[in-house]
Amino acid sequence: MGTVAALYRYPVKSMLGEAVHSVTVTESGLSGDRTWALLDGTGAVGSAKHPRKWGALLRCRSRVDDAGGVRAVLPDGVDLPVQDPELGLRLSKLMGRQVFVSAEVPEHGRLERAVPEYQGGVPDAVRESAEVDATGETVTTGGVARGTFFDYGRVHLVTTAALTRMREVYPAGDFDARRFRPNLVVDTGARPGFPEDAWLGSRLRVGEALFRVAVPTPRCVVPTLGHDELPPDPGIMRAVAREHRVPVFDLGRLSCLGVYLEVLEAGTVQVGDVITVEAPGA
Template structure:
């Protein structure tokens, strides 16, 4: 056994605050209900707080999914709305300062814009070469996302308590609350030191009946530095990670990483408290 599931997180709307679950169902596309909706505007880009000047206000909104699969969104003023309602689209447009709408249908060739971080290891050199300065004055790259979904890359994202504790020990200033990294699974790896999930890519992970395969360490963007509900902005956080943990990722060079992306081999339930084993 390599650990225990200590937290399950779902984000019904991409780049909004999510919810803790005692249990969930994992299918081929990831955790049921995760990133079921996204906010779109007229630019053709999928709303992502990876471009904070355009989409950062989404992180002040909280989304949750009821038993009837209805997604409710609470805006910064405390008002609650149902995803897909015209009233919510109007309120989101006001929040963002431009026309926007909620959708559960990923556009063809969906893409998102990613602000180029101001720390080393925040983006591959190839992406930096293709970056442009946009109308907000932000240097951005444009990247595709998983076909037919609003996921960035892997179906699931996991982070271990060992990684977070190691970062706290090496950089005691920043706040390494796991919610900043937006994982689906937080895995308690006990007294293991270092960054154990770095060694997982290519290995199979079993959680009960569910079988996953680790794909690649998770390169990080600026999102962990932003305010997440009651968690204040922490601009020092990713500079600390860049200083302490840059590792090779595929052919992209040495990148700042926290966590690991996973794909689903066998669907099944996951529950808080489930043992996690490696095959």
């Protein structure tokens, strides 16, 4: 049904990540993915989902070096190990307040999300409970997945078919996969659509690894922001909201692109690996 067209990991949450040709997948997700994050004194976990507080993270890049350590490259080109105290000082200056880089997930870490104006950006019940914070942004507050810096799923997949469909719906938009921060980009051929909708509950064999397709991926404001050379475009998510709102658990119909995966069997995944779908219970 397809092949792996690209693999990405993001060693520091909400920073730009790196493309890799081959990666080990463990029960925790892709090796080196979201192992570090920025924290501040309020208990907030740094996420560009609140652009006014954390959007500058998308001007930074993180990578795993040859020795297995994580490094961050700042907008001015300074390249530092995440453990270097100098990095925290420079990031604090960039963010305009004191922050630090950590590999330890706070027990009660908060994850703040800006509430988009279009319908389907957040569940209606969540929208009703949103509040305006000190930045003037309307936000909701939740937590990260227990014991991790992931919002929910530990592996995120996007298909080329979905991106192709969205280009048809909104030709002015640049639906580069990187806007959606996937781990796996799957080439499903030239036909547009959302084939991943039919995979929910199914198992995917990808190289040596086996996954279960858990749930569609609700989208936030991040795809509309500037990523590296990709300019900001608020029309990106408005187009997704018009075209692809689907049921997510009991939260209603949300704007989704991509799916979250659960890891059933660990193993190595490489660009070019063939992907096969096994029906639920197969």
